[in-house]
Amino acid sequence: MQSSIPGPVTNHLIDSLSPQDRASFLADCEAVDLAFGEVLTEPGGQILHVHFPLDCFISLIASLSDSERLEVAMVGSEGMYGMPLILGLDESPLRAMVQGAGQVLRMPAAAFCRHLKQSPALKALLNRYLYVLMHQLTRVAACTHFHQVEARLARWLLMTQDRAHSDRLHLTHEFLAMMLGVRRAGITLAAMALQGRRLISYQRGDITVLDRAGLIEAACGCYAADRILYRRILIKEGSP
Known part of the structure; x- marks a missing residue:
């Protein structure tokens, strides 16, 4: 279900862009309502859109079999879904499932890749977010084993x-x-x-x-460690 883009935008990554980059980026976005349990991609599936959650959140799930599944990351208004596109790939290694219903800003993959090429500031921001997400993935593996x-x-x-x-x-x-x-x-x-x-x-x-x-x-200490890393890498000094 599509609706008009709300204001103000409440996704941290988009809010972190300069006014000019943000306006250009939002021009290619549409606000979409996602339902609980909706699957955005399956492992190996093509990523057709990137999603920037506003008031919903998405689980990224590693699947070994139908009965062997583990959530390895969670994406809400602090982040985005569609990270492989940042690396020049359009295939999802994980299952992306809506865990909390709500609204996202969605952009076609082709438009997103165009913005990455046109905006060095956007590329740098999303590279930092990708680093944070990689850290979360590795910490989940250790947390699952030890805690x-x-x-x-x-x-x-x-x-x-x-x-x-x-x-x-x-x-x-x-x-x-x-x-x-x-x-x-x-x-x-x-x-x-x-x-x-x-x-x-x-x-x-x-x-x-x-x-x-x-x-x-x-x-466990993983919760505080994740928050500290996010603020250090992605929150500018003086930001709320």
């Missing part, structure tokens, strides 16, 4: 809360298990532990973050 499910769940809930811009999240145990690459029983125990500490409430797929500060303490 306990409860700490990983707390981190994942914080990441989701940041991108949903809400304390209330609709997430089933089945979905959480797939995102974290663990059995449903492991998610149940971890969620019960966080609820027992009064950090969250959970009922029939609805999770409410009750104590964000406490949830940050319960999360």
Whole structure:
């Protein structure tokens, strides 16, 4: 579903462009509403559009088989989906699935590649974002191996809360298990532990973050490390 481009733009990458580059970039964008569970590309699929989320967020999922899937990155209003195009490739190595419904700014791949060639500032900005995303991918691999499910769940809930811009999240145990690459029983125990500490409430797929500060303490250090890196690489000094 298409709609008019909203204002002001709330995607950090686009907001970081100069007024002239931003106006030129937005001229080739359209605002599109994405539904929960919508698949943008499958592994090996061609990337036809780039997506800059406004109030939705997208899971990037590595798939070994139908039953072996793991979320390796999450993209919200801080970033974009379509990174291989920055490297001159149009094939997606991951499954891109809408995890939180909402609106994105979408641009055809050909137009995006044209803007990359015309704007050195855009190319430099997205190279920095690509570095941050690569760091997130590698940290997820280490986090999955070394950290306990409860700490990983707390981190994942914080990441989701940041991108949903809400304390209330609709997430089933089945979905959480797939995102974290663990059995449903492991998610149940971890969620019960966080609820027992009064950090969250959970009922029939609805999770409410009750104590964000406490949830940050319960999360593994990967959450804080990711935020520090993002601010160091992508947030200019003096920015909010």
